[in-house]
Amino acid sequence: MARARATSFSTTTLAIFILCMSLIGQSYGQLKQGFYSGRCGTNNVEQIIYGIVANAFETDKTIVAALLRMQFHDCAVRGCDASILLDVTGSEKTGPSNGSVRGYELIDAIKARLEQLCPGVVSCADIIVIATRVSVVLAQGKWYNVETGRRDGYISSAKEAESSLPSPKIPVSDAVKLFGHWGLSADDFVLLLGGGHTVGIIHCSKFLDRLYNYQNTGKEDPSMNKNTLWSFRQTCPKSGSNNFVFADQTPGSVLKVDNGYYKAITQGQGVLEIDQRIASHSLTMNTVNRLDYKVGDFDYQFGGAMVKLGRVGVLTGTQGQVRKNCRRNNY
Structure with a gap:
């Protein structure tokens, strides 16, 4: 009660x-x-x-x-x-x-x-x-x-x-350039990627190559945490499946919009290749480290990145329409 x-x-x-x-x-x-x-x-x-x-x-x-x-x-x-x-x-x-x-x-x-x-x-x-x-x-x-x-x-x-x-395999530098084209900074990119993935799930098919045949080597991605690799392989067999894992591997953080994602990727627990790469790339690693250890930074900055995302290519005034049904144009 x-x-x-x-x-x-x-x-x-x-x-x-x-x-x-x-x-x-x-x-x-x-x-x-x-x-x-x-x-x-x-x-x-x-x-x-x-x-x-x-x-x-x-x-x-x-x-x-x-x-x-x-x-x-x-x-x-x-x-x-x-x-x-x-x-x-x-x-x-x-x-x-x-x-x-x-x-x-x-x-x-x-x-x-x-x-x-x-x-x-x-x-x-x-x-x-x-x-x-x-x-x-x-x-x-x-x-x-x-x-x-x-x-x-x-x-x-x-x-x-x-x-x-963008593809899940997009290089970090290309992702930063893409976000820059939208008027968003490298920090915004890291915040938006982390915000989306801190509550998301990722199906095995999206990262199976990292577990078994990274870059056609027949081996796993060496940057992946060994315990995480073992866990993912239990969920995602080499033959493939419709299973999924949580994008945020920090215990207690799943389905919460918090900085757990950054804690995970700094420990080699990134699921997608882009997740793991931002933790080590020169354009993004400092932001990732700060969002990991500096309490409250993600909480206060994620919303600002979402607001900036919401400004991209907007139609206002007399442009466009206000649909009566979101699935159909008015005419």
Whole structure:
């Protein structure tokens, strides 16, 4: 009973915090905090989204990783315009790189509720960003103030997704250059990779070569921790399987948005090749080490990187549309 009261108090306090923060008018270009204040009658858009995501989180804690992945995969292709949500011929979601993206039904549920309350007001692109922030907070991550005012794009292409999304085997220097093209720093890259992977899972097929045939040598990746190698081989046989492992190998850190990922990769427990390489590359290793040992740095800096990600290629003002259904264009 005491735990239930504590949970209720925490939820109520957070809801009040959402109400207060969504009325703030700080802006970045045409994006601003509290963009929807007064635009949905007396309804608080961010609080409504919080409630729906919180209900989903109660039954599926992995929705956090799903939404983080969705936001990144949306913003990486044509910018943060909800193009990943469209169900058109040859859409982004049909591309191989987006095969594991999920959470579409949750976005649909949020959109349907908001359309009941204030039709044609809240964009699908903003729903993704707000819902992702809510999930991060629910997974014990630090609160960050989202900017809103995005509009939705018209075009979604699997071909563009495949050419835009980075491979798990991308060299660190190429990844840093790619993020730089989006206006993001090397630190942002490390923060976003760690934030997404601290709550994620990775299927065996994505890293099987590191266990048995790294760079066609017939051996394991020598940078992998030996105990981790043994554990992964128990889960991922050489013949292949549909099994998965947690991207964050730090005990007690799984499904929490914290710095456990960095603690793992500094000990050779990275799952994907890119995970392990950022721990030793000159462009990223200092950031990884700092996020590992300096208490609180990740908590306070991850949100800032997410806000910067949310600015990539946005449509605002009269650009794009505000879809009535996130899966379909209005025309």
